[in-house]
Amino acid sequence: MQEYVIIVAGGSGSRMKSDIPKQFLPVNGLPVLMHTIRAFDGYSQNLRIMVVLPSEQFGFWEELCKKHSFAIPHQLVAGGATRFHSVKNGLNCIVEKEEFLVAVHDGVRPVISREIIADSFKKAASHGAAVVSVPLKDSIRIVGQNEGNKAMDRTLFRLIQTPQTFRSSWMKAAFAADYHESFTDCASVVEAGGYNIHLIDGAYENIKITTPEDLRWAEIYLTATS
Ligand SMILES: Nc1ccn([C@@H]2O[C@H](COP(=O)(O)OP(=O)(O)OP(=O)(O)O)[C@@H](O)[C@H]2O)c(=O)n1
Numbered sequence: 001m002q003e004y005v006i007i008v009a010g011g012s013g014s015r016m017k018s019d020i021p022k023q024f025l026p027v028n029g030l031p032v033l034m035h036t037i038r039a040f041d042g043y044s045q046n047l048r049i050m051v052v053l054p055s056e057q058f059g060f061w062e063e064l065c066k067k068h069s070f071a072i073p074h075q076l077v078a079g080g081a082t083r084f085h086s087v088k089n090g091l092n093c094i095v096e097k098e099e100f101l102v103a104v105h106d107g108v109r110p111v112i113s114r115e116i117i118a119d120s121f122k123k124a125a126s127h128g129a130a131v132v133s134v135p136l137k138d139s140i141r142i143v144g145q146n147e148g149n150k151a152m153d154r155t156l157f158r159l160i161q162t163p164q165t166f167r168s169s170w171m172k173a174a175f176a177a178d179y180h181e182s183f184t185d186c187a188s189v190v191e192a193g194g195y196n197i198h199l200i201d202g203a204y205e206n207i208k209i210t211t212p213e214d215l216r217w218a219e220i221y222l223t224a225t226s
């Protein structure tokens with residue numbers, strides 16, 4: 001089956017509090033988003049890469065590509081109001097008659113290994129939906145509004161990462177739904193569509209650059225893996 005990745009970088013990065021959108025911030029001399037695209041290109045050059053950005057950032061991105069002589073082929077897609085809408089826009093731009101596999105990955109998760117990408121495509125082919133996760137390392141408590149808080153069994157939980165990879169027919173059927181605020185990732189959308197989610201092993205290094213201190217970790221991890 002043909003493989004695609006939709007790399008979503010259409011958000012506003014409000015928690016990063018940076019003038020430059022976080023997907024363009026330099027880490028080890030290269031914008032975050034270029035590290036992410038490079039990781040997927042390194043997995044397979046037959047992979048088709050879609051990159052979702054706010055349309056008003058297309059020009060800036062093209063300038064950055066020139067500046068860094070960045071020539072990995074990819075198709076630009078305009079972002080939407082939420083992550084759900086950005087993924088949907090990416091999916092709608094894929095022209096393919098046959099069933100295909102599609103991974104969705106956060107543009108701001110640049111420390112993703114080829115092994116995890118390969119595993120996610122392999123398991124999506126056999127299970128329909130493969131979603132990367134890691135166990136919790138800290139203890140957790142549930143907090144109530146008036147009732148204080150209570151210890152929970154952390155073995156019952158997983159932290160969910162990307163890539164999240166699906167058979168195209170599952171993804172298209174699920175993303176035909178109207179937006180709901182519980183859709184924080186693709187797995188929640190596909191699950192709401194009635195499909196089972198198969199969890200696969202992720203990595204603690206596969207961080208999402210969300211707040212300023214994450215950049216430092218990305219720098220450390222990318223230095224260690226380059
Ligand atoms: N409308 C949106 C919102 C988010 N994303 C992408 O989804 C990923 C995860 O979202 P998050 O880290 O929350 O990014 P932002 O929405 O940009 O950040 P914030 O929530 O701090 O504003 C990011 O790569 C982001 O660019 C997107 O493509 N389109």
Ligand SMILES: C[C@](O)(CO)[C@H](O)COP(=O)(O)O
Nearest residue numbers: 083106160161162184185208
């Ligand atoms: C998709 C995701 O990265 C999985 O952990 C996460 O749900 C994105 O959340 P955000 O609030 O949009 O950063």
